[in-house]
Amino acid sequence: MIRANNTRATTSPQAATLLGRLAGVVTLNKGFRRFALGAACGAALPLCSAHAQTIAITNARVLTAAGAPLERGTVLIRDGRIQAVGASVQVPASARVIDATGKWVTPGFLDSSTGIGTVEISLSADGTVDLATTERRITAAFRAADNLNPFSTLIPITRVEGITRVVVAPASGASLIAGQGLLMDLGNDGPTLTIHRDPVGMFVVLGEPAAALAGGSRGAVLLQLREALQDARDYAANRNAFEAAQRRAYALSRLDLEALVPVLRREVPLVVQAHRASDILAALRVAAEYNLRLVLTGANEAWMVAPQIAAAGVPVVLDPSRNLPTFESLGITFENAARLHAAGVLVAFASFDSHNARNLKQEAGIAVAYGMPYDAALRAVTVNPARIWGIAERYGTLEAGKDADVVVWSADPFEVTTVVEHVFIRGRQMPVDTRQRDLFLRYRTIDGAVPPAYHR
């Protein structure tokens, strides 16, 4: 791989942050939004026709994320929802039965920070990269939803590995306010993505990268952040005067101010990336000053200020598989997740990745290897993010009434030798096909007279 002297480019996809926009039509639905580029789900599409099927997964080790595991349980799925979960569930005669003896069943996992749908090939194909904008200093109005490509190869590649929902977060571009993320599932077949919350948060960066954007110091970052919030508060209280040009000039554009108003109303959380303990404390102070709902992400040194985070009731989204020290993460440790959990902090895991968001389950296993209780790690990829992002009524546990995001695993889902056997998203079984599986099949044999190009 290449490593330039000053830009320490890594192969990890999160390193790539570039821009672009894609116009889409968003229609509101009660509870969630659908994002459509064209044709709606039609009868010819097999996923859609499977929607009404009743499926019983039987004899499985069921981890509900809502209580103790069932050693030989049944999960009954009907009309996209979980109808029943238990040791003695009555299975209707019409149900398709999947005997999962020896298998493990969990809710589909949720990755709390990815760029899925907004990036295809990070470094070589700029036109496929819509992770961020470098256009303006403050870009609260920038929406990840406007970047989505429902035909991304990353969607099937990720979901066949048991990840059924993702937060799509804008990356930091030219501004310490990156913009608005969304939460979607990966169960689309064709152009229709199901978006469960948009915006799911207003994404902001503090610490070293923000200081570089704001003029070289952390003080400048906080000054700009407070200015933005003050302007938005003033704007919200004086819209008419603003429209009549009878209000002082604001540092932000009208669209950016508009986007910040729901944050001030606590309808949308401020999602702040901060690693150094001092930056985390700064985020807590700003959130208290403006009475904001705060979610911390990254948070490598969060364990050093865990009591303060717990006292503020602030959840933390982190990747427990990282331990390389930087100057803003000298206290980084694999035990961050376990220590925060022990302090009573609500923890969710994220890959902060796109192509390998599928390794979220390995991250969870690493958290367990470094002290996180197993059930807490399971919750960190299911019900905890459901609570943080406001979709816990419909997703996060295997309980009657929830959306049927259900995964059947060959064994312990966090174990690196485990593979996925079945994935259901909102009750529909996902196909096993991916671009990578197609490549494998094409090259399964290479000694024939016919070139692989003729294998489909």
Place this chain on the structure above:
Amino acid sequence: MAGRIISLAVLLCAACAALRPPERGATAGAQPAAAAAPADPFPSTYRPLPSEPTLIRNATILTAAGPRIENGSILLRDGRIVAVAPRIDAGDAVVIDARGRWITPGIIDTHSHLGVYAAPGIASLSDGNELTSPVTAQVWAEHSVWPQDPQFALALAGGITALQILPGSGNLIGGRGVTLKNVPARTAQGMKFPGAPHGLKMACGENPKRVYGGRSTAPSTGMGNVAGYRAAWIRAAKYRGEWDRWQEAGADPARRPDRDLQLETLAGVLRGEILVHNHCYRADEMAQMIDVAKEFGYRIASFHHAVESYKLRDVLAREQICSSMWADWWGFKLEAFDGIKQNIALVDEAGACAIVHSDDAQQIQRLNQEAAKAMAAGRQYGIAIDREHAIRWLTLNPAKALGIDRWTGSLEPGKNADVVVWSGDPFSVYSKPDLVFIDGALVYDRADPAKQPHSDFIIGTMPREVVR
């Protein structure tokens, strides 16, 4: 699983094989050094740490040289492995009961930038890519290695006992790599693996043409890349000839040709003294590089990253070229877009040399997990691989690619006692190295803070409660 009983005699016989010089093959055929280049001006000053005779018993042992041994024992003495067998008499050795634990050879990474891209990752410590000319064969990675990089100790806690530090891939020919023992030392020379040949980093594909094409200089295309390699090898062959003729004519000091550091390195490759490690993602570019190597008479020890090796695995097997691969990284560049999780399993199945490498300071700490994912991905699609075989991807095969397999890479009598005792099955996310031995010395003990090295950098900068 029933334990396999292996006689000590069989293992001792295996020792004879282990002590033979490495066979020609993936190791690249090393010829006796000609006297043209001076002896290594930066010789290793490595000395093994103090050790005592040690018997570890009751473990599940993956030797990388044969079947699994259940409830087995391994005896280490004077830096060497004395025996690996179901039962061994302790004699005067310190006895470690490893019931429930697993033993493997030390893990070896063919592709690391520890020390040259040290942590913390700031410009002052970015010393891995001499991006001032597309051919910089004259630079040596060991001259950029910062031995105080705290990442060495993190890798040790992941069971890494030897690793090749390579220059980056921004150049067509990036410079010499160096193989280190993963021991703390005040100097890079104190880490150099005695006797290990240098590597030469070459790079195919997008990186060199992006770096130099972006400056409107050559190379800016794939064809520019290949022209650049060939031009360098032509100069190297001429240089080698001048020195060979001088040697044959009696090596008169008054007529000695001028030394050229760049061509000295390249001539070392042509003489078989330096092993080529070639960053190359795409199968078609690998085929081009194989032809370049044949044109100039050198061998490629390993392709690196090699996300498309599965497409060319028959050729790689025939040419006896290793592939150093990731378990699942893909898509970050166009040349990585066709990465599949079965790459390693397919290469291995074809009889080619498969290696799991890291190129990453985080992954190097859990190469065992990466191998486990690759094994599972192969099995999922019907490629049968067991642990006693897959362990070679992390040990014997990288040792071969680095030219150090006569000393390390498998648990066989006579080899260096580079040994990892794992808390459990090394192919599990939950297992960790409990003990790491290098040349028979206990260099890491997870349970004993006094047996855990720390770099100078972290003294007084990191909280004491940090556990890595």
